[in-house]
Amino acid sequence: MSEMDFRSIYEANADMLLRIAYRITNSTEAAEDVVHDAFGKMLQNNMDFPTNADAKYWLIRVVKNAAINYAKRKSREAKAYEKWWRSEGKPVEDVEAGSLSMADIGSDAGVEASAEEGLLKRESAEELRAALDSLPERLKVVLIMKEYGGMNYKEIGKVLGISEGNVKVRAYRARSALLERLEREDDTNVPR
Amino acid sequence: MCPDESLLSAYVDGEVPSPWKEKLESHVVECPKCADRVSGFRELDARLQQLTSPDAEHKLAMARARIQADLRFDIVDAEKSKLVSVLPQTFATEHLDTRYKRKARRNGSRRAGISMPVLAASVLVLIFAAGLVVGGKVLVNKKPQSIASASGTIQVGSGSMDSINQYWSSLKSDQGVTITMPSEISFEPIGDPVIMTYSDGAAAATVVSPVSSGTSTSSFGSAAPMQTSTP
Numbered sequence: 001m002s003e004m005d006f007r008s009i010y011e012a013n014a015d016m017l018l019r020i021a022y023r024i025t026n027s028t029e030a031a032e033d034v035v036h037d038a039f040g041k042m043l044q045n046n047m048d049f050p051t052n053a054d055a056k057y058w059l060i061r062v063v064k065n066a067a068i069n070y071a072k073r074k075s076r077e078a079k080a081y082e083k084w085w086r087s088e089g090k091p092v093e094d095v096e097a098g099s100l101s102m103a104d105i106g107s108d109a110g111v112e113a114s115a116e117e118g119l120l121k122r123e124s125a126e127e128l129r130a131a132l133d134s135l136p137e138r139l140k141v142v143l144i145m146k147e148y149g150g151m152n153y154k155e156i157g158k159v160l161g162i163s164e165g166n167v168k169v170r171a172y173r174a175r176s177a178l179l180e181r182l183e184r185e186d187d188t189n190v191p192r
Numbered sequence: 193m194c195p196d197e198s199l200l201s202a203y204v205d206g207e208v209p210s211p212w213k214e215k216l217e218s219h220v221v222e223c224p225k226c227a228d229r230v231s232g233f234r235e236l237d238a239r240l241q242q243l244t245s246p247d248a249e250h251k252l253a254m255a256r257a258r259i260q261a262d263l264r265f266d267i268v269d270a271e272k273s274k275l276v277s278v279l280p281q282t283f284a285t286e287h288l289d290t291r292y293k294r295k296a297r298r299n300g301s302r303r304a305g306i307s308m309p310v311l312a313a314s315v316l317v318l319i320f321a322a323g324l325v326v327g328g329k330v331l332v333n334k335k336p337q338s339i340a341s342a343s344g345t346i347q348v349g350s351g352s353m354d355s356i357n358q359y360w361s362s363l364k365s366d367q368g369v370t371i372t373m374p375s376e377i378s379f380e381p382i383g384d385p386v387i388m389t390y391s392d393g394a395a396a397a398t399v400v401s402p403v404s405s406g407t408s409t410s411s412f413g414s415a416a417p418m419q420t421s422t423p
Contacts, residue, residue, distance in 0.1 A: 010260060018252045019244070028248055032255035039263055128239055146205060147240045153207050172201035175233055182236075 009055045010039065017063045019148040024067035024141070025074075026129065034066040060149065060159045064141060131181040139174035146171055194226055195219065204233040 014035065021031035038059050041047075049055040132140060145151045145159065153167040160167070195216060202208050203216050220226045244252075 006263075010263070014256050014259065015252075018256060022244070022248065022252060028251040028255060031252065032259065035255070036259045036262065039259065043263065124239075125243055125245075128243055132240075132243075143240075147237065148244075153202075153205070168202045168207065169198055171205060172198035175201055175236055176197070179232055179236060 006043065009042075009052060009059075012052065013056050013059055014039075016149050017059055020060065020144055021063050021067040023132075023144045023148045024064070025070050026133070027070075030067070030070050034063050034070065037066060038062040057155070057159050060145070060151075064145075064159070068137060068141070127182060127185050128178075131178050131185065134181065135174055135177055139170050139177060142167055142170040143174040143178070194223060197229060200226060200229050201233055204230060204237065 017035045017038065018031050021034045022028055025031055025034070041062065042055070042059065047055075047058075049058065132143070135143070141160070142156055145156045149156075151159075153164045153171070156167045157164045162170075199208065199212075199216065200220075203213065203220075208216055220230055
């Protein structure tokens, strides 16, 4: 692969890959790592693709898988910490409250919160992020590729190896589940 | 009758073709339930788009620039793997240093050192391999190979080590070299094998050609003399 070919593939896909990886991992650092590794692997193996679209699908697949693995690892770690916290006889709400006030919400996932309006926005963004995270992987990935990768059903189907019809159904189920979870959350937060 | 809700979701995604798109549009205008569902999907999309904060956007833009800068080294590597490269050690070490520093920075790990005897042994193995390839005439790729150096590029014809030896001799005695074999060459067990031995006491190295027509000798101007001979 020439430098020219690489440059054109990088320019066309880097932003999109970073957005997808970030939304799956919720971490800009992890997103940087997985995207870096994907391009590095492409160069290291001196890979040649029939078309730039094939290179794009390959990169998305690699980034998506690496990001999902990262998210799963982080989730396992969080559960282990939670288990330990519980074993100490402390209420789990403390862990959740602690994790919600971490810097990643303020800087990475949230919105500026200098005023009351900002705080509400941040809470709303955090609710949405949590609802998105809680979706089953096969639904979440389709929605993320659609919303943050700017991909159409055909492209998503090629990356995931499923039909366009299947993508359509998954996109609908993802939206539906997300709306349902957000409504449930709103009902819980209504003061009695 | 209302359409399946998955069609409304596909409609929001712009994935419904004509004429169904127009038919759906006219239904949505007349049906408050479907209109409500479509606006719910659109509102959700808008919220998802705003989920990434300006700060995160900035961080991702910085990440993009950093990755591109780091990968320049990998591009150089990928292009160099197509050449037989003979680089003065100082250049090679400097290049490796930059990559290790980058890896270390990203992984939070420390660079592992390689002792001089191991390094010297690696060079010997590489020279031995070069002797096998060139001396045994087992090069499948018959095109002349480029040899890159810090001072320029020299061309070496297939089956000859003379130009390598000449280049070698021109180096200072304390200057090391790295030989990288081209990735596209395939090896086949043809001809007589060559054994390369390291001689500590000799003043200069001697290369004995394995070609059956006779024995040719050339000298290395290296501080670590080496000798090749047919078995």
